[in-house]
Amino acid sequence: MKNSKCxxxxxxxxxxxxxxxxxxxxxxxxxxxxxLLIADDLGYGDLGCYGxxxxxPNLDQLAADGLLFTGFYAAAPNCSPSRAGLxxxxxxxxxxxxxxRPPNHPIHLRDSVVTIAEVLKKEGYQTAxxxxxxxxxxxxDSALQHPQPRDQGFDYSFGTENNAQPSHLNPVNxxxxxxxxxxxxxxxxxxxxxxxxxxxxxxxxxxxxxFLYLAFHEPHRKVAxxxxxxxxxxxxxxxxxxxxxxxxxLDRAVGKLLDFMRAQGLLKNTLILFSSDNGSxxxxxxxxxxxxxxxxYEGGIRVPGIIYWEGLSQKGATISEPAGFVDIMPTICxxxxxxxxxxxDGTSLMPLLQGEPLERENPLYWFFYRTSPEIALRKGNxxxxxxxxxTIPRTHRFSAADMSYIKSMSLADYELYDLSKDTxxxxxxxxxxxxxxxxxxMIDNKLREIQEEGYFWRQLPKAEGxxxxxxxxxxx
Numbered sequence: 001m002k003n004s005k006c007x008x009x010x011x012x013x014x015x016x017x018x019x020x021x022x023x024x025x026x027x028x029x030x031x032x033x034x035x036l037l038i039a040d041d042l043g044y045g046d047l048g049c050y051g052x053x054x055x056x057p058n059l060d061q062l063a064a065d066g067l068l069f070t071g072f073y074a075a076a077p078n079c080s081p082s083r084a085g086l087x088x089x090x091x092x093x094x095x096x097x098x099x100x101r102p103p104n105h106p107i108h109l110r111d112s113v114v115t116i117a118e119v120l121k122k123e124g125y126q127t128a129x130x131x132x133x134x135x136x137x138x139x140x141d142s143a144l145q146h147p148q149p150r151d152q153g154f155d156y157s158f159g160t161e162n163n164a165q166p167s168h169l170n171p172v173n174x175x176x177x178x179x180x181x182x183x184x185x186x187x188x189x190x191x192x193x194x195x196x197x198x199x200x201x202x203x204x205x206x207x208x209x210x211f212l213y214l215a216f217h218e219p220h221r222k223v224a225x226x227x228x229x230x231x232x233x234x235x236x237x238x239x240x241x242x243x244x245x246x247x248x249x250l251d252r253a254v255g256k257l258l259d260f261m262r263a264q265g266l267l268k269n270t271l272i273l274f275s276s277d278n279g280s281x282x283x284x285x286x287x288x289x290x291x292x293x294x295x296x297y298e299g300g301i302r303v304p305g306i307i308y309w310e311g312l313s314q315k316g317a318t319i320s321e322p323a324g325f326v327d328i329m330p331t332i333c334x335x336x337x338x339x340x341x342x343x344x345d346g347t348s349l350m351p352l353l354q355g356e357p358l359e360r361e362n363p364l365y366w367f368f369y370r371t372s373p374e375i376a377l378r379k380g381n382x383x384x385x386x387x388x389x390x391t392i393p394r395t396h397r398f399s400a401a402d403m404s405y406i407k408s409m410s411l412a413d414y415e416l417y418d419l420s421k422d423t424x425x426x427x428x429x430x431x432x433x434x435x436x437x438x439x440x441x442m443i444d445n446k447l448r449e450i451q452e453e454g455y456f457w458r459q460l461p462k463a464e465g466x467x468x469x470x471x472x473x474x475x476x
Contacts, residue, residue: 030269031123031124031125031209031336032209032269032270032271032309032311032335033209033210033211033212033266033269033270033271034120034125034209034210034211034212034270034271034332035211035212035214035270035271035272035273036086036212036213036214036215036272036273036328037214037216037254037272037273037274037275038083038086038131038213038214038215038216038274038275038276038277039216039218039219039250039274039275039276039277039304040079040132040163040215040216040217040218040219040220040276040277041079041219041220041221041276041277041278041279041280041281041293042218042219042247042250042276042280042285042303042304043276043279043280043282043284043285043286043287043299043303044279044280044285044286044287044289044298044299044302044303044304045284045285045286045287045288045289046219046247046280046285046304047059047060047063047247047251047304048060049063049064049068049304049306050068050287050304051287052247052285053233053236053244054233054244054245054247054248054251055232055248055251056247056248056251057251057255058251058252058254058255058258059251059254059274059304059306062254062258062272062274062306062308063306063308063316064315064316065308065315065316066272066306066307066308066309066312066315066316067306067307067308067312067314067315067317067318067319067352067353068305068306068317068318068319069304069305069306069307069318069319069320069321069323070318070319070320071302071319071320071321071322071323071419072275072302072303072304072305072322072323072324073301073302073303073322073323073324073325073364073366073378074086074275074276074277074278074279074301074302074303074324074325075091075092075324075325075326075366076092076097076278076301076366076367076368077278077279077293077294077295077296077300077301077366077368077371078099078100078277078278078293078294078368079100079132079134079162079277079278080092080097080099080100080101080107080134080135081093081095081097081098081099081100081368082277082278082325083132083134083135083215083277084097084109084113084135085097085325085326085345086116086277086325086326086328087109087115087116087117087135087152087213087329088109088113088114088115088116088329088341089116089326089327089328089329089330089340089341089344089345089346090113090326090329090341090343090344090345091326091345091365091366091367091450092367093367093450093454094343094345094450094453094454094455095109095110095113095454095455096110096454096455096456096457097109097135098367098368098369098398098402098403098406098454099368099369099370099397099398099402100134101134101135101136101162101398102397102398103161103162104137104141104144105397105398106144106457107398107457108135108136108137108144108146108147109135109136109147109152110147110455111147111151111152114341115152115153116153116211116213116328116329116332117129117149117152117153117154117211117213118152118153119153119329119332119333119338119340119341120153120211120332120336121153121155122338123209123336123338124208124209125208125209125210125211126155126203126204126205126208126209126210126211127153127154127155127156127210127211127212127213128154128155128156128157128158128196128199128203128210128211128212128213129149129154129156129157129158129159129213129215130156130157130158130159130192130195130196130199130212130213130214130215131158131159131160131192131213131214131215131216131217132159132160132162132163132164132215132216132217133149133157133159133160133161133162133215134161134162135152136148136161137161138157138159138160138161138175139175139178139179139180140178148178150177150178154213156177156199156203157175157176157177157178158174158175158176158177158192158195158199159174159175159192159215160173160174160175160217161173161175163217163220163221163222164188164217166222167222167223167224168187168188168189168217168218168222168223168224168225168246169186169187169188169224170183170184170185170186171183171184171188171191171217172184174191187224187225187226187249187253188216188217188218189216189217189218189249189250189252189253189254190249190252190253190256192214192216192217192253193214193253193254193256193257196212196214196257197256197257197260199212200212200260200261200264200266209269214257215277216250216253218246218247218249218250219243219246219247219250219280221281223242223243223246224242224246225242225243225245225246225248225249226245226249229245229248229249230242230245232245232248233245240284243282243285254274267310268310269310269311270309271307271308271309271335272306272307272308272309273305273306273307273328274304274305274306274308275303275304275305275306275325276303276304277303278293278294278300278301278303279291279292279293279295279298279299279300279301279302279303280292280293280299281293283299286298286299286302288423288424289302289423289424289425290424290425290426294368294370294371295368295371296366296368296371296373296374296375296376296385297373297376297385297425298383298419298423298424298425300368300371301366301376305323305324307349307353309353311353312353313353313354313355314355317355319352321352321358322360322364322378323349323352323358324346324364325346326344326345326346326364327346327347327348327349328346328349329341329344329346330344330346330347330348331346331348331349331350331353333348334348334350335350345362345365346362347359347360347361347362363377363378363379363442364377364378365377365378365443365446367447367450369394369402369405369406369409370394370395370396370402371394372387372388373385373386373387373415374386374387374388374409374411375411375443375446375447375450376443377439377442377443377446378419379439379442381418381419381420382416382417382418382419382433382439383416383417383419383425384414384415384416384430384439384440384442384443385414385415385416385417385443386411386413386414386440386443386444386447387411387412387413387414387415388409388410388411388412389410389412389413390405390409400457403456403457406451406454406456407451407456409447410447411440411443411444411447414430414436414439414440414443415428415430416428416429416430416433416436416439417429
């Protein structure tokens with residue numbers, strides 16, 4: 001194994017979990033199934049196992065039987081870029097995913113970028129996307145021509161382009177394999193869990209391992225929760241009760257899926273990750289962390305992280321080592337003993353899954369131009385943040401002006417926090433820390449790297465005399 005100091009560890013580990021490399025039909029059966037469970041806007045402190053007020057017994061048990069990460073990070077503080085980082089192992093800023101993707105907007109995850117699903121298809125996996133997509137238009141738009149899930153490695157797709165509309169209850173905007181559907185009765189999380197069980201029962205080819213990317217809509221607004229669950233939280237204000245019930249409803253949907261998989265014997269060889277695409281929009285949901293969704297302080301990017309696998313060397317452990325979305329691609333590639341795609345920003349977490357120390361070559365970092373600070377980087381227990389002095393308003397909807405700003409910005413102010421002592425990021429120690437200059441240089445270099453390597457878009461002018469043309473963006 002590439003990250004193991006012992007040449008026999010990988011072989012021993014494979015024997016223990018029944019997963020031997022190879023391309024023959026028998027070895028394909030023994031490769032682990034992979035299930036990614038991603039919530040939408042779930043805060044670091046929302047689950048019961050993280051001290052939250054919602055009843056989440058199923059996810060709490062998953063953590064008790066697996067690993068609970070206290071320093072797990074999304075790839076960005078909002079949805080589209082974070083999901084791009086998860087699917088590729090690459091910083092979303094380098095991919096050109098600087099912001100969430102508004103409706104009818106040209107920004108998207110380009111087809112040339114390799115996803116986890118594409119890697120796993122080559123390894124003999126059957127792949128399915130169920131839930132929120134938000135990496136491009138869904139279904140196909142004749143003007144935008146964005147790649148669809150099937151173009152990026154998924155054999156099967158059921159879900160929405162963005163949020164469930166008009167709310168989680170009886171959504172009307174679901175698409176299955178490119179075809180629009182009518183009203184889907186019930187709550188979104190339960191609809192997705194039922195679809196996943198249907199796919200595992202009727203679509204899955206049992207001779208192949210599977211990769212299931214299940215991206216829930218809960219608890220993103222507009223929230224809708226079963227009244228009987230809302231009543232359980234009657235001591236809270238109505239909006240809070242609805243939110244807390246929403247998380248319990250999500251937990252019940254996850255529990256139903258896990259019970260089904262357990263009954264089918266599928267949990268015995270399935271690696272499961274549960275997390276959230278960014279922090280919550282509710283400060284209370286982020287615990288003692290500073291700020292909320294869309295900010296690069298911990299409340300915007302630190303999220304729940306649970307990994308379950310029957311082959312774990314330790315169960316019920318709490319992992320404080322920083323880890324995150326960009327680490328999932330290299331971890332999967334390491335597990336399957338295959339080379340990850342070029343340009344990876346993450347590090348394989350296989351050492352942590354084996355109870356060994358993790359040596360991270362490249363620090364975790366985040367870039368988000370719409371709020372300030374605009375860039376953050378974590379090194380050990382320290383996180384350094386950089387602010388641009390420019391006070392020009394940034395648009396909520398990504399525009400050509402935003403692109404120009406990103407290309408020309410520079411950092412003028414810095415913050416440094418020791419997260420081992422100051423999780424709430426109250427005490428800025430940048431001016432007092434002996435390595436302040438080194439941290440400044442480190443984050444300045446990272447910004448230059450983004451500006452040099454990032455995919456930049458510009459809007460092409462309309463042809464003379466043409467009133468309506470499709471909006472096209474190309475790389476600078």
